[in-house]
Amino acid sequence: MHYGADYNPEQWPEEVWPEDVARMREAGVTMVSLGIFSWARIQPSEHEFDFEWLDRIIGLLHDGGIAVDLATATASPPPWATVAYPEMLAADENGTPYWHGSRQHYAPSSPAYRKLAAALVTRIAERYAQHPAVVLWHVNNEYGCHLNIDYSDAARDAFRSWLQNRYGSVEALNDAWGTMFWSQRYGSFAEVFPPRHAPYSHNPGQLLDYRRFTSDMLFECYRMERDIIRAAGALQPITTNFMGAFKPVNYAQWAAELDVISDDLYPDPNDPEGFREGAFHGDLMRSLKPGTPWLLMEQASNAVNWRPSNAPKAPGQLAAQSLQAVARGADGILFFQWRQSRAGSEKFHSGMLPHAGTETRTWREVVALGRTLGDLPALPADDGSARVAILLDWENWWAIENPDHPTSLDYLSLVRGWYDAAHRLHVQVDLVPPTADLSRYRAVIAPHLYLLTEQAAANLSGFVDGGGHLLVTAFTDVVDTNDRFRTGGFGTQLRRLLGVVVEDFGALVAPASSGPGQQQVQVSGGGFAFPGSLLAEEVQAVDAEVLAGFDGGRQDGMPGLTARRRGAGSAYYLATVPDDDGARQVLQHLFGAAQVQPVLPGLPPTVEAIRRGRLLTVINYGDEAVDVEVQGLDAVDGRAVSKVSLQPFGYALVLTDA
Ligand code: GLA
Numbered sequence: 001m002h003y004g005a006d007y008n009p010e011q012w013p014e015e016v017w018p019e020d021v022a023r024m025r026e027a028g029v030t031m032v033s034l035g036i037f038s039w040a041r042i043q044p045s046e047h048e049f050d051f052e053w054l055d056r057i058i059g060l061l062h063d064g065g066i067a068v069d070l071a072t073a074t075a076s077p078p079p080w081a082t083v084a085y086p087e088m089l090a091a092d093e094n095g096t097p098y099w100h101g102s103r104q105h106y107a108p109s110s111p112a113y114r115k116l117a118a119a120l121v122t123r124i125a126e127r128y129a130q131h132p133a134v135v136l137w138h139v140n141n142e143y144g145c146h147l148n149i150d151y152s153d154a155a156r157d158a159f160r161s162w163l164q165n166r167y168g169s170v171e172a173l174n175d176a177w178g179t180m181f182w183s184q185r186y187g188s189f190a191e192v193f194p195p196r197h198a199p200y201s202h203n204p205g206q207l208l209d210y211r212r213f214t215s216d217m218l219f220e221c222y223r224m225e226r227d228i229i230r231a232a233g234a235l236q237p238i239t240t241n242f243m244g245a246f247k248p249v250n251y252a253q254w255a256a257e258l259d260v261i262s263d264d265l266y267p268d269p270n271d272p273e274g275f276r277e278g279a280f281h282g283d284l285m286r287s288l289k290p291g292t293p294w295l296l297m298e299q300a301s302n303a304v305n306w307r308p309s310n311a312p313k314a315p316g317q318l319a320a321q322s323l324q325a326v327a328r329g330a331d332g333i334l335f336f337q338w339r340q341s342r343a344g345s346e347k348f349h350s351g352m353l354p355h356a357g358t359e360t361r362t363w364r365e366v367v368a369l370g371r372t373l374g375d376l377p378a379l380p381a382d383d384g385s386a387r388v389a390i391l392l393d394w395e396n397w398w399a400i401e402n403p404d405h406p407t408s409l410d411y412l413s414l415v416r417g418w419y420d421a422a423h424r425l426h427v428q429v430d431l432v433p434p435t436a437d438l439s440r441y442r443a444v445i446a447p448h449l450y451l452l453t454e455q456a457a458a459n460l461s462g463f464v465d466g467g468g469h470l471l472v473t474a475f476t477d478v479v480d481t482n483d484r485f486r487t488g489g490f491g492t493q494l495r496r497l498l499g500v501v502v503e504d505f506g507a508l509v510a511p512a513s514s515g516p517g518q519q520q521v522q523v524s525g526g527g528f529a530f531p532g533s534l535l536a537e538e539v540q541a542v543d544a545e546v547l548a549g550f551d552g553g554r555q556d557g558m559p560g561l562t563a564r565r566r567g568a569g570s571a572y573y574l575a576t577v578p579d580d581d582g583a584r585q586v587l588q589h590l591f592g593a594a595q596v597q598p599v600l601p602g603l604p605p606t607v608e609a610i611r612r613g614r615l616l617t618v619i620n621y622g623d624e625a626v627d628v629e630v631q632g633l634d635a636v637d638g639r640a641v642s643k644v645s646l647q648p649f650g651y652a653l654v655l656t657d658a
Contacts, residue, residue: 004066005032062133072225090104098147107154109217134234170187204399218249239295251288260292275621293330295334299322326373327612328610352366390431443468443594451481460497506535506536525560570593615655617653634652
């Protein structure tokens with residue numbers, strides 16, 4: 001179990017370093033991420049490298065028994081680089097450059113950036129590949145975090161090559177994008193540009209491809225650095241830090257090429273539902289690379305600096321959030337950052353070692369957490385205990401959020417709606433792509449798969465044929481991989497599986513425009529009663545049982561929720577977006593059919609129970625103390641346990657037989 005932080009010794013005089021190492025030992029730190037923003041210090045000018053300071057701090061850490069997650073330092077090019085090679089600056093959709101003076105201002109597709117980054121990584125990797133302190137490589141930092149999309153000339157040129165590679169001919173590109181619409185036909189790849197500022201809507205196929213291209217350019221940067229590290233003979237695992245479900249980067253695609261998944265997590269301490277964000281992150285990270293423990297690479301020990309108002313963490317919140325990650329498969333709890341900065345825009349961001357010193361609650365909680373983590377037994381990565389999967393697909397995310405749709409949908413919040421409902425029911429879930437092997441699951445929730453590939457459609461049918469219980473929700477199976485309608489209407493691939501035909505989408509005025517304009521539709525019948533919003537599709541149940549119908553409004557009497565049994569399995573279709581309680585009603589029905597049980601029965605919604613092998617973690621995020629019955633041995637001190645009393649942010653770590 002790793003414990004540690006980003007460590008930025010270059011921000012401090014060298015006299016501070018030995019104290020840092022001593023304090024790290026006191027806190028139980030086992031590993032630090034070094035060099036993430038050290039490019040300017042390592043390479044003060046193009047032909048000058050200075051590694052002596054880095055040798056010294058790595059040596060100090062090593063002597064102190066602290067391992068190093070060594071960064072490649074490529075996330076923030078120094079000013080000399082962008083002055084010498086201004087073509088490596090990223091640009092906004094007007095083509096205006098992002099200048100240096102902050103960070104992440106580079107164009108990922110820029111040959112100049114890649115050349116400089118490659119030279120830097122080569123030097124670092126060759127120097128430290130065999131160093132015994134280095135146990136992990138940290139490529140770049142939070143790819144795409146600030147710079148979601150780059151519209152620079154470097155991106156323009158790279159996009160043309162990317163398209164040439166994808167389509168082979170400009171005729172194929174024209175066909176994929178449907179450019180006969182609005183006279184958009186291209187005569188050559190050289191006529192194509194990034195979707196820069198335009199008077200009105202861009203071509204949706206182009207927007208979707210630009211999302212793919214953006215993720216691919218960052219992926220190329222990652223793989224370039226990874227390959228350089230390997231070519232230098234390094235044998236340590238390699239990672240780059242993810243940010244939960246992050247739209248610009250297709251983590252599901254990247255995961256196969258990371259040895260270890262790592263994640264950065266910053267829920268707002270003020271948000272009483274923030275713990276569900278932590279749960280969602282953890283379940284996603286575990287699911288990205290089944291069987292391999294992941295690392296919580298960054299979190300805050302207390303407040304951050306980047307919200308309009310930055311609440312401190314409540315007493316105990318830090319340990320609760322950290323153990324929530326361990327419960328979901330994390331084998332490392334790390335922070336941004338070790339010592340709070342004294343200058344720069346993050347000086348108000350908490351660190352493990354606060355600016356106010358060690359006579360602080362933060363320091364005491366940091367030290368206590370280090371002890372708890374150090375006392376935990378070795379844990380399996382993932383025992384495969386989730387029997388429910390929620391499908392999450394990046395390409396669908398990009399496509400469903402293209403403009404000019406019946407209504408605007410926020411895909412992540414819709415997926416989160418289902419996730420949160422399952423979480424409140426204390427049912428453990430995985431978050432997997434629609435083409436994943438679904439055979440270990442009894443129930444699968446497929447929210448809004450607007451872009452549904454043929455492989456995914458076949459996978460869903462196969463799951464139900466094999467006895468699985470599937471829930472498909474509105475606005476699914478609408479377009480192909482180029483965001484074009486398939487011929488033959490909507491839902492063409494899942495029509496037989498679901499036994500329903502979708503005639504129209506029945507958009508409702510969105511809740512975002514709250515007040516009198518907001519439209520809802522009632523779904524009732526068969527024990528269901530809940531309001532739907534956003535969509536109330538006009539659906540014919542041609543070969544399915546209608547469990548509940550729309551009650552009132554334009555769709556009055558039409559099917560709202562249908563079921564089609566197929567052998568031991570069943571396929572449900574929900575033609576609207578339910579509220580929280582509606583999602584709970586639908587999931588209770590689905591889980592009943594699939595015989596899925598909660599991890600522990602009878603828990604309030606602000607308490608969670610998670611299983612990781614023999615370790616059962618129970619955490620109370622509510623305002624009131626709760627008693628929970630659970631049999632086993634306390635994982636830290638070995639005492640027999642039959643009932644635990646949990647204060648707010650209290651937790652129990654119990655080794656059970658099951
Ligand atoms: C991100 C970055 C860190 C730091 C933190 C602050 O996670 O990776 O460098 O800026 O945010 O919360």
